[in-house]
Amino acid sequence: MNALLNWDIPFDRMERLDLSGMEVQAVEKEGVRAWRLLFTQRPRDRAKAGPAVQGARPWPMEATEGLYRAEGLPPLALGEGRVRFGGLTLSLWGLPHLEALPLLRLLSDGVPYPLLALRFPLGAAHYYGLGERTGGLARRGGRFWNFTMDQPPRPGRDPLYLASPLLVRLEGDEALGLLLDESHPSLFDLGHAHPAEGRVAVASPHLDFYVLSGSLLEVVRGLTLLTGRPAMPPLWALGYHQCRYSYADSQAVREVVEAFKAHDLPLEAVWLDIHHMEGYKVFTLSPHRFPDFRALSEELAGEGVRLVPIVDPGVKVEEGYRVFEEGKRRGVFLLDDRDELLVGGVWPRRAVWPDFSREGPRAFWAEEVRRFAEENGFAGIWNDMNEPAVLELGGAESPDKALPLTARQGEKSHLEARNLYALGMAEATYQGLAALGRRPFILTRSGFPGIQRYAFVWTGDNESRHEDMALSVPMLLSLGLSGVPFAGADVGGFGQDATPELLLRWTWLGALYPFFRNHSALGTRRQEPYAFGEAWTSRMREALRFRYRLLPYLYSLAREAHEEGLPLWRPLFAYWPGEMAAFREDEFLLGEGLLAAPLLHQGEGVREVYLPPGTWWDFWAGCRVAGPALEQALGPLPLYLKEGAAIPLTEPTYPTRTARWPRLGFRVALGPAIRGRVYEDEGEGFAPGAWSELKGAFDGKRLVLAFEDRSGHPREGVWAEVLGVAPPVKGQGVLYREGRLLLDLGPGEAFAEWA
Ligand code: MIG
Numbered sequence: 001m002n003a004l005l006n007w008d009i010p011f012d013r014m015e016r017l018d019l020s021g022m023e024v025q026a027v028e029k030e031g032v033r034a035w036r037l038l039f040t041q042r043p044r045d046r047a048k049a050g051p052a053v054q055g056a057r058p059w060p061m062e063a064t065e066g067l068y069r070a071e072g073l074p075p076l077a078l079g080e081g082r083v084r085f086g087g088l089t090l091s092l093w094g095l096p097h098l099e100a101l102p103l104l105r106l107l108s109d110g111v112p113y114p115l116l117a118l119r120f121p122l123g124a125a126h127y128y129g130l131g132e133r134t135g136g137l138a139r140r141g142g143r144f145w146n147f148t149m150d151q152p153p154r155p156g157r158d159p160l161y162l163a164s165p166l167l168v169r170l171e172g173d174e175a176l177g178l179l180l181d182e183s184h185p186s187l188f189d190l191g192h193a194h195p196a197e198g199r200v201a202v203a204s205p206h207l208d209f210y211v212l213s214g215s216l217l218e219v220v221r222g223l224t225l226l227t228g229r230p231a232m233p234p235l236w237a238l239g240y241h242q243c244r245y246s247y248a249d250s251q252a253v254r255e256v257v258e259a260f261k262a263h264d265l266p267l268e269a270v271w272l273d274i275h276h277m278e279g280y281k282v283f284t285l286s287p288h289r290f291p292d293f294r295a296l297s298e299e300l301a302g303e304g305v306r307l308v309p310i311v312d313p314g315v316k317v318e319e320g321y322r323v324f325e326e327g328k329r330r331g332v333f334l335l336d337d338r339d340e341l342l343v344g345g346v347w348p349r350r351a352v353w354p355d356f357s358r359e360g361p362r363a364f365w366a367e368e369v370r371r372f373a374e375e376n377g378f379a380g381i382w383n384d385m386n387e388p389a390v391l392e393l394g395g396a397e398s399p400d401k402a403l404p405l406t407a408r409q410g411e412k413s414h415l416e417a418r419n420l421y422a423l424g425m426a427e428a429t430y431q432g433l434a435a436l437g438r439r440p441f442i443l444t445r446s447g448f449p450g451i452q453r454y455a456f457v458w459t460g461d462n463e464s465r466h467e468d469m470a471l472s473v474p475m476l477l478s479l480g481l482s483g484v485p486f487a488g489a490d491v492g493g494f495g496q497d498a499t500p501e502l503l504l505r506w507t508w509l510g511a512l513y514p515f516f517r518n519h520s521a522l523g524t525r526r527q528e529p530y531a532f533g534e535a536w537t538s539r540m541r542e543a544l545r546f547r548y549r550l551l552p553y554l555y556s557l558a559r560e561a562h563e564e565g566l567p568l569w570r571p572l573f574a575y576w577p578g579e580m581a582a583f584r585e586d587e588f589l590l591g592e593g594l595l596a597a598p599l600l601h602q603g604e605g606v607r608e609v610y611l612p613p614g615t616w617w618d619f620w621a622g623c624r625v626a627g628p629a630l631e632q633a634l635g636p637l638p639l640y641l642k643e644g645a646a647i648p649l650t651e652p653t654y655p656t657r658t659a660r661w662p663r664l665g666f667r668v669a670l671g672p673a674i675r676g677r678v679y680e681d682e683g684e685g686f687a688p689g690a691w692s693e694l695k696g697a698f699d700g701k702r703l704v705l706a707f708e709d710r711s712g713h714p715r716e717g718v719w720a721e722v723l724g725v726a727p728p729v730k731g732q733g734v735l736y737r738e739g740r741l742l743l744d745l746g747p748g749e750a751f752a753e754w755a
Contacts, residue, residue: 009187009201014093014117016081022092024078026070027210028059032222033073034177034212035085039092039116045206051183051420052166052227052449053210074213086176086213087125088169093117117201118209125171126573126583127190127198131164131447131482132459137474137571137585139167143192147185148419148446150389150401152461152495153471161387161460162447163419164482165202166223170216173577177219179210179226179449183419204416216481216574217566224483224565228453231430232562233486234439235659235683236306236379237456238554239268240544241517242528243490246273249289250296256528257305263530263537266544266654269306271382271517276309280347281316283323283372297377304655306379308443311369313356313388313425316348317341323368327354332361334414337406344403345392346385353388356424357409357417362431369432380441381429383455386422387446422446426454439684443515449483456486456515464493464524469506470600474585476513480567486558488515497525500532501602507540508637509598511547512590514554514568543636548652552678555659556648557591559679559689576612581628584610593645593669593676594619597638609633615643617669622723622739641669646676646694646720659683662716666745668705670698670722680711694720694745703728703752707745718745728752 017039023046025036034056040046061070066079077084082091095115127139134153135142146163153160165180167188180186184204193199212222224230242260247253253270260267278284285293297307315324315333327333328341333352336342343350354361369381389401407414422444430453433440442455451457459475462468472489479487491510492498498506498520507529510516520527529540547554557568570589572582587597587610595616597609611627618625619639625631641647646666660680668674674696681689690712696705705720722741728734731752733744743750 009115009117010095011093011117011119011193011199011201014095014115017092017094017116019078019081019083019092022078022083024063024068024076026059026061026068026073027056029056029225032212032225033059033070034210034222034226035068035073035076036208036210037083039207041205048206048208050181051423052179053181054228054450056226076211085211086174087123087171088120088176088178088211090118090120092207093119115201115203116207117199118207120198122191122196122198123171125169127167127169128478129164129166129168129177129482130188130478131166131484132160132162132457132475132479133158134160134471134475137478138583139188139190141191141195143190144188145185146187146419148387148421148448150385150387153459153468153475155471161445162422162451162457164447164449166449166482168216168219168223168481170573170577173215174213175216175219176211176213177223179223181208181210182206183448184416185419216577217570220481220483220567221565223449224452227449227483229563229565230452230485230561231454232439233456233558234441235551235555235656236268237441237515238551238558239516239654239656240266240547241269241271241308241515242267243271243517243519244273244526245520245522246275247271248275250292253296253300253307257300257303259528259530261303263541265529265537265541266548266652267305268655269308269379270300271519272307272309274310274312274347279316279318281318281321281323282311282314283368285376293376301377304657307377308380308382308441309378310382310384311372311429312347312383312385313353313421314344314346314348314351314385314390315354317343317350317352318348324352327352327361327364330360330364332364334403335408336404337408339408342403342407344390344398346390353403354425355409356421356428357412362424362428365425365428366432366435369429370435373433374436380443381433383422383425383429383442383444386425386444387418388421419448423448423451426451430454437685439686447484452484452486456488457484458487458515458517459489461494461521462490463495464498464502464520464527465496466502466505466600466602468493469502469509470586472509472513473588473598473600476569477567477571477585477588480569481571483565485561485565485567486514488513488517490519491516492518492520492527494519494521495524498527500536503527503529503532504536504539504543504636505599507543508546508635509600511543511550511637512569512596512598514558516547539636545652546637548654549649551656551659552648552650552661552664552680553591553594555683556677556679560591572610572612579612579628581610582612593642593647595640595642597633597640599635599637606632606634607638609638609640611640615669615671616640617643617724619667624724641667643669644671644674645669646674646696648676648678656683659689660711660713662714664715664717665719665721666694668696668720668722670703670725672699673697674705680713701754703743704749705743705745705751706749709748715746719743720745720750726754729755
């Protein structure tokens with residue numbers, strides 16, 4: 001373990017700092033406003049920008065006697081050594097420099113950084129965010145590092161692959177976001193050292209942070225605007241993905257594709273893990289394993305199946321290897337503190353790492369990505385080991401699998417730039433893929449706030465256990481609250497052997513993951529959805545087909561994430577912060593209208609479901625439940641529609657083509673006001689799309705629905721479907737069969753009446 005993460009920060013020996021060095025600014029970005037506070041000790045840091053926040057402009061403000069006001073922003077007070085904003089009162093602390101020195105040597109091999117900290121009473125609030133963590137959604141009582149590390153998500157482990165110095169505080173129905181815009185390693189102690197106090201420490205010469213307030217989802221929306229909106233994914237990214245470490249040759253890839261076809265299972269992409277390379281050289285293909293690569297990729301393209309290769313950042317040191325030679329010539333690689341190429345061991349025994357903090361290396365990488373994807377017909381790129389993870393340094397195991405923190409990255413040390421490594425790599429990869437004229441699709445393991453601008457995130461090396469599946473629920477919720485809406489865990493589990501029961505449950509849960517990919521490790525039992533015989537395969541097929549039925553809804557939520565930064569998965573307390581029972585981590589909302597209560601435990605055939613206040617409709621059975629209530633539910637995936645929700649569905653067809661659904665069916669949950677919408681476009685490229693809207697009302701007797709179709713494309717049919725109602729006595733465009741009421745919205749409007 002690196003000295004850094006063992007390090008007990010001596011908060012008790014810190015001194016309070018004078019706030020006169022603190023600059024306050026109101027900032028605005030696309031309608032979102034926040035306060036920025038910047039504490040600097042060196043004049044040159046006053047012009048500091050980023051690394052996460054981009055494009056926020058100063059907003060007019062007034063300051064009188066420590067009181068800062070700006071239109072549309074709650075006031076901020078600065079005085080008596082404290083900053084007050086909303087319910088939060090912060091003070092600023094520092095470690096006297098002399099005292100800090102020995103510790104700092106430990107921390108960073110002598111890089112002379114002071115240590116700054118914020119302290120605040122925790123009060124009665126709840127705390128969330130901080131990205132990818134194990135242990136659950138609630139952060140109170142814990143201690144969390146931001147230091148990207150190749151560490152699999154096991155209980156008690158921290159930090160993991162992704163760094164996210166972004167905290168959300170919720171008190172009653174008022175939320176507050178605190179974004180520490182510093183890439184240096186930081187620690188968030190939320191009542192671990194002292195039960196009543198929050199402490200944020202950062203080993204940096206400056207302390208730059210933003211605060212904003214609103215409802216929980218408004219705060220998330222604001223934080224994602226400051227750090228950048230999530231990229232709009234191509235439709236196929238939301239379909240089903242099959243991966244394994246590794247499908248190691250053309251034959252293996254063809255077998256998988258054939259098997260999916262033979263079993264009538266949907267498949268968007270087959271993923272190529274590290275064995276596709278020649279000698280672990282990135283941007284190469286093994287001519288022995290894939291002698292006919294172009295033919296393979298064209299053949300697959302004909303079947304609508306894409307290929308996504310892994311691209312690790314470690315570049316093999318080998319004379320004559322173009323990427324290495326050219327990169328060296330252009331000075332793109334990280335240097336050690338003596339200005340020599342920094343060499344370490346990863347899959348290639350000797351490798352060097354591009355410095356993605358600089359523009360030149362990013363442009364170099366973008367060009368490699370573009371060429372590699374174009375020549376081989378790759379649809380997206382998978383970035384792994386981008387913490388970056390290093391297995392060996394100078395003949396020994398490297399501490400925390402990290403590069404030396406004194407390594408040079410342009411003007412910065414690796415200590416300062418490490419947390420941003422994956423962000424820079426994703427930016428370069430995005431540029432490379434965008435040059436092909438399609439919507440880039442990137443999957444990354446590491447990241448920092450802002451990563452959502454370029455990539456989906458997966459939670460790394462979990463294991464085939466029910467506990468790991470259950471853990472994925474709070475992990476994905478937390479990523480969503482931290483601004484990363486597109487995320488998934490390896491379905492079926494990466495390490496260890498999956499059982500068919502586990503795989504089936506996980507495949508149903510995965511059908512709701514923003515990113516749905518089955519992946520498993522070298523040497524584990526095969527776990528493709530057809531791996532356990534026909535009886536299981538047909539049950540897996542149901543889950544996969546359900547995913548495809550849900551695509552119009554998921555795609556519309558993806559658009560909402562892109563436009564507003566809202567996560568696809570939302571905790572119940574985002575809407576019912578006043579309900580104690582809503583603070584749970586085994587249920588979630590997909591969008592606003594669909595509540596999921598997955599079966600997460602081994603052998604579990606029935607589970608208890610908490611339904612928040614209001615009326616809920618069982619998605620499958622159509623019966624109605626009045627909340628708040630505890631319900632018993634049966635598998636495979638208990639789902640409930642919120643009163644008034646209208647969820648766009650389609651018939652499962654695969655592989656996906658465009659995000660225009662000629663046959664569209666809204667599943668409607670009766671309620672006084674009914675609302676639903678669907679976003680449609682090419683599913684690819686950059687041409688504008690359109691939102692079409694369903695609106696309606698139900699007064700207990702009469703249901704009226706109107707559909708405003710703005711898609712501009714021909715439909716074969718638009719229907720609304722209502723379950724669990726008696727046959728109506730009157731209506732227009734209605735059809736009733738076995739408890740199902742169908743309303744034909746083709747003409748634009750329909751109604752039904754009951755006696
Ligand atoms: O464990 O490339 O998290 O998904 O299959 C070694 C091999 C490195 C870690 C990734 C995993 C991937 C594997 N990689």
